[in-house]
Every structure is written in C-alpha cells, then in structure tokens.
Amino acid sequence: MRASFGRYSVTGLYQGAVGTSNYVRLVQHEALPAVVVNTVIWVVTVVAVTVVASLGLAQLLNEELPGRRLVRWALIVPWAASLIMTAKLFAWIYDYYFGILNHVLVSLRLAAAPVDWLGNDATVMAAMIVVGIFVSLPFTTYVVLAGLAAIPPEVYEAAWVDGASAWRAYRTVTLPLLRPALLVAVVLNVIYVFNSFPIVWTLNDRNPGFAHDTMITYMYKVAFRSSLRDVGMAAALGVVNVLVILLAVLLYLRTVSWREADA
C-alpha cells in the first residue's frame, strides 16, 4: 500500500513520497482503457459460459449412469494440473504451423486456412477465454453438483406428482433451489478468473504492448517486465486490483449471508 504513494528507482530504492502521482500516471497511461475493457470481457465471458456449461454438466453427472466415475475423474485433471503447464499445452495446440488444432480444423474443412490464434488481434482473446473456461469448469461443476446433492428428492417427487414436465420442474424447482450454490460459484469464479495470471501471461506473451492484457498481467508487466519498470504505478494498480477483489468478497459474504451461527 505504501509503495503506491512512493517512487522507486529502477533498482528498487525508495525515493520518497510522491502523493498521488502514481495514481495520476496510472489513470493517464494510454493502455489503461484497453486493459480495463479486456479485463471485463475476460471475467464476464469466462464466468458466464463456465456457469452455464457447468449447469448442464452437473445435471449430467448427477444421473446414475454407467461411466460417471470416469467423467468425474477426467474433470479433475484440468483442475489439479498446474495452470502454467495447461497454458503452455494450449500454446502448443494453438500453434500456427505445428499445432494440432489448425490441422484438425482444416482437415474437417471447418476452416479454409490455418489461423494464427495467438498472433492475431481478433482471435487471441477468444483463444485465452476458451482456456479460461476449460480450467474453470471443473470447480464450478463440482460446486453445482454439491448444490444438486443438497436438494431433497421429495421435492422432485412432489413436482412429478403435480404433473410438471422435466424442463418445467428444472426451471421452477431445481434452479431456484440451486440459487445459493450458483451465487457462490459465480462470485468465487469472478475472484479466481480476475486473479488468473498464467493463462493470459503465457498465451499472450508473443504480443508486444498491453493490447490483450488484463489488469493482473498489466500490473505485473508494469512492475517487472516492461521498459517502464514502474513499481510505484504497479503498486497503485495493485491497490485498485485489491479493491476490486474486496468488492467481490463483500458481495460474496452478502450472498452467503455470513453469520457467526454458520461459522
């Protein structure tokens, strides 16, 4: 916190307080608007698609069907694997010349020519979002599954007796009862995805500048990697990031109505 009001030389020596000038520099930095927009796109898309997809997936895994254990085990892999390794893996799959994705798409005639997924301004964000969803899906699905397990079977039977169709029962019975689990999933995912570093860091590393950075990777580049090496400004951004998370955390606590009785 203190760092955000100070000035540091490149070697990291404290050079005295500078008031709010770090914040002024941050607000005036030309990359900031794009970075904020990227962050919003990144968080909203990843969380929205993840939650919707995990609703379907959890419903599927909630059924007693052969092979369910296998699917649950498979889902654990992207969750347990180190994010940086998964991100590197996708960098390789997306590779323009040697990546398997372009080969598959072209052979299936889904694409006319190979796409430079990570080098093209139009596709790099989408490519990162896909990976973001891929790694967020397991946790979310498991949270929804826990929510489904908490719904007593009698409720379904009552809906059944009342002659509700499967879809209607889902909409009017399951979804409202899933609300608490869904809210938890959404808020925690917002926090995780906002904080996510390795995916954007790895898949975007070929592109110069800050055009596809989120606030987290932007902060990191400003502090440690770019020609700016501006610890003060990065710290100012860090304070902003922490405030964003704090907001999400407060929202979370409100949602789950945290009380001592629960603790």
Next chain:
Amino acid sequence: MRTTGGARGVVRAALMSCAGLGVALIVLAPYVVMMCTALKPERELRITPPRLTPIEWRVANVLEVVADPSFQGWLSASLIVALSSTAIVVAAATPAAYYTARHRFPGRSAFLLLVLVTQMFSPTALVVGLYREFFELGLVDTYAALILTNAAFNLAFAIWILRAFFAAIPREIEEAAAVDGCGRLRALVQVVLPLALPAIVTAVIFAFIAAWNEYIVALTLMTDPAHRPLTVGITSYVTAYVQHWNHLFAASALAIVPVVILFASIERHLVAGLTAGSVK
C-alpha cells in the same frame, strides 16, 4: 427418477452415457496431446501436417528429463517448498481450527471471516507488494520467502475444513475420555486427532498441491534459475532460443500425474472447503 418404460429408459441412459463420454474425451484431449508430444523425438515436433501420435515412440525423452540436473534442481525446489509450507499449514491450522471449533471467544467471528478473506486474495493481486516486502527483508531468492507465502495463502482452506470436522466430533467423546482419566491434551492427541484424520489428510493434500502448482510468486521472487520450482523451471525448455516442447511436456506430465491422483483422493472434501462459510 421414475422409469419411463424399459426401452426408452435404456435409450436415454445410453445417450447420457455417450454425452458423458464425450465430455470426458474433450476434457482429456489436450492432455492426450501433451502425452503424445512428450514422447515424440525432436525431429517430429516440426512436421507438416502435424500428427497427434508420434511415429517413433521415444520414451527416452522422459528418462532424459529425469536425468537432467536442472530438472532435478526444480523438482527438489518444488518438493522443499511444497513439503515445508504444507508442514507449516498443518501445524498452524490444526490448533487454530480446534480452538475455534470448541470455544466461543470475543473476535472469533472476525477471526474466521479474516481467514476466509485471505483465501480469496490470491498472491497474484498482491505480488508487487509481496516482492517489496521480501526485498526489504532480504529474502528475495530464498526458499523461505516461497514457503511463507504458500503457507500463508493455503492456511485458510485448511482451517475451514478442519474446523468443520472438529465441530462435527461430539464433545461427549472428549468428556468420556476425561472421565476415563485422560488429560485434555492426551484426549486431543489420542481421541480427537485420529477421528479428524480424513480432514487432516485433505488439508495436507490440498496445501501440497496448491504450493506445488504455484507459479507467479515463484516467477517473481526466485531470480536464480537454480532455485526455481518446477512450474517456473520447465518453461525454460521452450524459450525464444530453444524449443524442446517434448521435454517441456515430459516434465509437465511428470509433475501432473501424481498431483491428479492425490487430488482425486480428496475430491469429496474439496468443495466443502473451497466454498467454506456458504454451505451448511
């Protein structure tokens, strides 16, 4: 679910199974690419059109990685950091969780809330501040810095999962032990801790995996390549100058497989710990 006629039920189950299998395939496909690439010889990495499976299955890649002194250094760094921080987490979380589960004291609520909040502030958002702090303490590029950071951020999960477990152990068991002439501490060690073992195992595995997979703090604090853990170290297999994707993925697979197995073993307790304070 009530059955809707034999034939339709069977068709439905079959369709659902296929859908499940499809999901499993999609989820695992990237890791299949990882395994296959890990077993390709260097010359097969850059062929067009690219192939999924190697023409020559080269298991020697894995042996080369294991024999690589850099890999051994990263591996030992990862083990040192993950094991030490896990030890700290369990040593600190067990008494904290036990005490908050058994006693009401002023500030207990605030304490638990604070613990919950630390779980959400990942080190990522705080990394610039962390770097400054360790710089001033002279701890940049030491294992101590990584161990402390990992321990601090994984403590929350451990406290929450252990607390819920301790709270579920009936007080009467301890009282019975006291009647039998068992001291408070002995009751704790001989009666309560064995009962809480599943939760302790969960906390241990979770803390270990989280530290094992940690990337950004290690990337920032460990400036000496020799001290880097696996997550940071392996990225040096593919840089602007060298591109040993096969070795990168062989090393990744070695790092991922044990972790997935450990993770699967605690799957049942994970969600409860990660959504702490919200369910029940």
